[in-house]
Amino acid sequence: MKNNHSMYVFCLAFALLTACSGSKKGEADEVGVETALPDTKNEVAVAILKLEPFNHELVSNGKVTARGAADLKFESGEVIAHIWVKNGDRVRKGQKLAELDKFKLDNLLAQAEYSLKKAELELQDVLIGQGYTSDDFSKVPPETMKLAKVKSGYDQSKAQYEMARYNLEHATLVAPFDGVVANLFAKPFNPANTSEVFCTVIDMQGMETDFTVLESELPLLKTGDKVVVSPYADSAKKLEGSVTEINPLVDDKGMVKVKARVNGNAQLFSGMNVRVSVHRSLGNQLVIPKSAVVLRSGKQVVFTLTNGKQAKWNYIHTALENTDSYSVADGLVEGDTIIVSGNINLAHEAPVIATGL
Incomplete structure (x- = not known):
C-alpha cells in the first residue's frame, strides 16, 4: 500500500513538471515566430498618371507585293x-x-x-x-x-x-x-x-503590303495612317510606311482589305509574309503601361499608392491598347500615383516601399 502511494506521488510530480516545460516551450516558439516573420514591405515602382498622346495600334498579318x-x-x-x-x-x-x-x-x-x-x-x-x-x-x-x-x-x-x-x-x-x-x-x-x-x-524600292482588318476596326483606320512592317523572317527589322488604300467592301468573314506603301530599302522581297502594325494618334489620353494592370477574379485592377506607403486596390476599365500601353476609360484620375511593377502579389492596403518618383 505504501509503495502504491509513493508511485502515485511520483506520477503526479512528473505530470506537473511536463506541463510546466511544455508551457515554456510554447512561449518560446511563439516568440520565435514573431522574430522570424517581421512586418515586411513590398518594393514597388510607381509613376504619376497624366494625360499624354496615345497611339492606337492595329496588328495584322500581311504579304508584301512589289508596286512595280x-x-x-x-x-x-x-x-x-x-x-x-x-x-x-x-x-x-x-x-x-x-x-x-x-x-x-x-x-x-x-x-x-x-x-x-x-x-x-x-x-x-x-x-x-x-x-x-x-x-x-x-x-x-x-x-x-x-x-x-x-x-x-x-x-x-x-x-x-x-x-x-x-x-x-x-x-x-x-x-x-x-x-x-x-x-x-x-x-x-x-x-x-x-x-x-x-x-x-522588280522595283524593290516601291513595295506594298496587303493585309486585312476587322469590320469593327474601320472607324479607327484611315488613309495616311502610319504603319510599321516587320518580316517574320527577321522580326528585328522595322520598316515604316503609310496606308494608301482601303477597299470599300466587307467580305463574308467580316474582313476589309487594306494596302500600305512601305519603303523597303531593298530589305523586303515580293511575296514575303510580314507583321503589320497600324498606328494612329488619338490625342491626349490617360495612359498606363500594361505592367500596371493585374487581374483579380477576371477583372482589371490597378494599385495606386496612398499616404506614400500603402497600396490601394482600384477596379478600372481600359478603352484601347497598343503594344505596351492601355488608355483608361474609368477608374483612375489624372495625378494618381500608380504602381507599375511589383504588383503581382499585392493586396489591398498592403504596406509598400515606393521607387521611381
Missing part, C-alpha cells in the same frame, strides 16, 4: 545569243538584259524595207495614171489616195516593214526601270519561248 514589276519576254523565237544578268542582280533603267541572234531579223527588216520602197513606186505609178503629178500628191483626195494605196500594196508593205523593225528592236530586252532581276531561267544558245516570261524586273 514587269514581266519581260521576247517577241520572236530566235536563238538567245547573250544573257548579261542573273537572278538577284540590280539593274538600271535602260540596261541590257539579254539579246537574240539578229541575223534573220536584220535580213527580214531589209526585205521589208525593199518591199516598202517598191510599193511606194507602185503607188506613184497609180496616182500618175490617174492624172496626178508628183508635185500634186499632197492634193489627192483621201478616198482616191486610199484606193491607190490598196491597189499598189503600199499599206501592206508598210505594216510588214514596221513589224520587222519592231521585232528587231525587241530582240534586245532592257530594264524598264531600276530594279532587281527575278525568275530568269532561260539559257543562252536556246530558242526563246515567246509564250513564256523570260524574266521579271
Whole structure:
C-alpha cells in the first residue's frame, strides 16, 4: 500500500513538471515566430498618371507585293545569243538584259524595207495614171489616195516593214526601270519561248503590303495612317510606311482589305509574309503601361499608392491598347500615383516601399 502511494506521488510530480516545460516551450516558439516573420514591405515602382498622346495600334498579318514589276519576254523565237544578268542582280533603267541572234531579223527588216520602197513606186505609178503629178500628191483626195494605196500594196508593205523593225528592236530586252532581276531561267544558245516570261524586273524600292482588318476596326483606320512592317523572317527589322488604300467592301468573314506603301530599302522581297502594325494618334489620353494592370477574379485592377506607403486596390476599365500601353476609360484620375511593377502579389492596403518618383 505504501509503495502504491509513493508511485502515485511520483506520477503526479512528473505530470506537473511536463506541463510546466511544455508551457515554456510554447512561449518560446511563439516568440520565435514573431522574430522570424517581421512586418515586411513590398518594393514597388510607381509613376504619376497624366494625360499624354496615345497611339492606337492595329496588328495584322500581311504579304508584301512589289508596286512595280514587269514581266519581260521576247517577241520572236530566235536563238538567245547573250544573257548579261542573273537572278538577284540590280539593274538600271535602260540596261541590257539579254539579246537574240539578229541575223534573220536584220535580213527580214531589209526585205521589208525593199518591199516598202517598191510599193511606194507602185503607188506613184497609180496616182500618175490617174492624172496626178508628183508635185500634186499632197492634193489627192483621201478616198482616191486610199484606193491607190490598196491597189499598189503600199499599206501592206508598210505594216510588214514596221513589224520587222519592231521585232528587231525587241530582240534586245532592257530594264524598264531600276530594279532587281527575278525568275530568269532561260539559257543562252536556246530558242526563246515567246509564250513564256523570260524574266521579271522588280522595283524593290516601291513595295506594298496587303493585309486585312476587322469590320469593327474601320472607324479607327484611315488613309495616311502610319504603319510599321516587320518580316517574320527577321522580326528585328522595322520598316515604316503609310496606308494608301482601303477597299470599300466587307467580305463574308467580316474582313476589309487594306494596302500600305512601305519603303523597303531593298530589305523586303515580293511575296514575303510580314507583321503589320497600324498606328494612329488619338490625342491626349490617360495612359498606363500594361505592367500596371493585374487581374483579380477576371477583372482589371490597378494599385495606386496612398499616404506614400500603402497600396490601394482600384477596379478600372481600359478603352484601347497598343503594344505596351492601355488608355483608361474609368477608374483612375489624372495625378494618381500608380504602381507599375511589383504588383503581382499585392493586396489591398498592403504596406509598400515606393521607387521611381
